[in-house]
Amino acid sequence: MARIAGSSGPRTEEAIRRAGLKLIATHGYAAMSLRQLAAEVGIQQGSLYNYFRNKQEFLFDLIRGHMLDLHAALDAALLPEGSAEARLTRFTEFHVAYHVERAQEVFICYSELRSLEPDNLAAVVAMRRDYERKLGDILDHGCATGEFRLSDTRMATLAILAMLSGICTWYKPGGRLSTDGLQAIFTGMVLALARGGETQAVPVPARRRGVLRAGIG
Amino acid sequence: MARIAGSSGPRTEEAIRRAGLKLIATHGYAAMSLRQLAAEVGIQQGSLYNYFRNKQEFLFDLIRGHMLDLHAALDAALLPEGSAEARLTRFTEFHVAYHVERAQEVFICYSELRSLEPDNLAAVVAMRRDYERKLGDILDHGCATGEFRLSDTRMATLAILAMLSGICTWYKPGGRLSTDGLQAIFTGMVLALARGGETQAVPVPARRRGVLRAGIG
Numbered sequence: 001m002a003r004i005a006g007s008s009g010p011r012t013e014e015a016i017r018r019a020g021l022k023l024i025a026t027h028g029y030a031a032m033s034l035r036q037l038a039a040e041v042g043i044q045q046g047s048l049y050n051y052f053r054n055k056q057e058f059l060f061d062l063i064r065g066h067m068l069d070l071h072a073a074l075d076a077a078l079l080p081e082g083s084a085e086a087r088l089t090r091f092t093e094f095h096v097a098y099h100v101e102r103a104q105e106v107f108i109c110y111s112e113l114r115s116l117e118p119d120n121l122a123a124v125v126a127m128r129r130d131y132e133r134k135l136g137d138i139l140d141h142g143c144a145t146g147e148f149r150l151s152d153t154r155m156a157t158l159a160i161l162a163m164l165s166g167i168c169t170w171y172k173p174g175g176r177l178s179t180d181g182l183q184a185i186f187t188g189m190v191l192a193l194a195r196g197g198e199t200q201a202v203p204v205p206a207r208r209r210g211v212l213r214a215g216i217g
Numbered sequence: 218m219a220r221i222a223g224s225s226g227p228r229t230e231e232a233i234r235r236a237g238l239k240l241i242a243t244h245g246y247a248a249m250s251l252r253q254l255a256a257e258v259g260i261q262q263g264s265l266y267n268y269f270r271n272k273q274e275f276l277f278d279l280i281r282g283h284m285l286d287l288h289a290a291l292d293a294a295l296l297p298e299g300s301a302e303a304r305l306t307r308f309t310e311f312h313v314a315y316h317v318e319r320a321q322e323v324f325i326c327y328s329e330l331r332s333l334e335p336d337n338l339a340a341v342v343a344m345r346r347d348y349e350r351k352l353g354d355i356l357d358h359g360c361a362t363g364e365f366r367l368s369d370t371r372m373a374t375l376a377i378l379a380m381l382s383g384i385c386t387w388y389k390p391g392g393r394l395s396t397d398g399l400q401a402i403f404t405g406m407v408l409a410l411a412r413g414g415e416t417q418a419v420p421v422p423a424r425r426r427g428v429l430r431a432g433i434g
Contacts, residue, residue, distance in 0.1 A: 026331060028245030110386065111328040114243060155394075155402045158387060159380045166379025169327065177372075185372045193410040 067127040084142030103168040149196030284344040301359030366413030
């Protein structure tokens with residue numbers, strides 16, 4: 001098969017990365033063979049070892065590379081100071097814009113954590129924790145200034161990230177809403193969640209537990 | 218290999234379902250072989266065909282079965298009437314309790330949609346749409362009564378479901394929070410999001426777009 005990816009190392013590396021993302025997103029990591037990957041890029045299988053030692057290292061590089069890029073981009077975007085609401089707005093706009101562009105990477109980062117070997121998993125989990133901490137700091141700041149009312153900022157961090165990253169599961173370019181539109185709607189919801197509104201629970205009729213248990217079986 | 222799953226059909230069927238969930242959650246659908254599945258259950262591979270025609274039908278049955286159970290349980294739990302806030306509280310408590318018990322099914326229902334053949338995918342997407350519609354109806358009801366202020370109830374539906382289903386990605390039984398605790402915290406956040414609070418966007422400093430673009434590259 002002809003080399004379609006050009007002869008330069010960085011271009012081939014990027015072609016391998018893109019082909020790997022596509023194959024893993026379509027079939028899963030366990031079902032992807034290096035033979036398939038080489039064929040997709042248009043190089044000999046042996047040439048892959050110029051870029052990584054084995055399939056596990058390739059997966060780890062993909063996920064770690066995504067996390068490193070994400071952190072660098074977030075650090076460039078975040079407001080170093082300002083109100084917690086302004087900082088949370090900036091965080092939300094950043095996260096939405098960054099993630100709608102990278103649905104495949106995000107999908108793999110969630111679905112293939114299972115395929116990472118323990119040391120690699122620990123490294124990726126630590127990077128995710130660090131990203132979560134950057135949002136958590138903003139929420140803690142807002143609770144300290146009284147801008148936000150949250151009973152559990154750790155849970156709020158995870159809830160907000162799940163809400164925003166969930167966009168990747170259904171977003172299609174050219175749909176009803178532009179990235180700007182999504183940013184505005186999701187920023188509104190995130191701010192409302194953080195501001196907390198009334199904190200009282202709504203009373204629900206009796207037999208709640210019974211009905212739920214019956215439903216769950 | 219001895220038959221460890223008992224000789225009765227329903228018990229074997231349930232053993233196959235559990236083994237399949239485990240194998241798919243660990244390796245992915247494409248990497249799971251029916252030979253592995255039969256070995257895990259402790260039956261001959263040919264006996265699997267008493268329960269499904271092929272591997273695709275098995276995946277579809279798993280996902281469709283989960284969705285059917287989910288709908289039946291939701292319909293039993295939902296409040297037929299009452300305020301939108303009470304109905305949303307009930308929905309949230311139900312979704313949290315149901316999903317923390319079924320992390321594997323939920324993971325597969327999201328990650329293996331890619332592996333469904335077109336007709337099967339269409340059927341599952343329709344069932345998900347129907348589930349989303351039940352939440353969307355509650356949000357529309359609340360906007361009509363003035364209990365909720367949401368600029369886009371379709372986006373709010375997807376945001377709330379992503380937030381709640383995200384619990385499955387990190388929840389471990391015996392952790393810091395009980396199911397009751399999770400229900401209370403997430404109900405508080407969902408109600409705050411739906412009530413909307415102030416709708417004004419927070420002004421963010423100039424050069425926002427430039428910084429974001431630079432960050433995204």
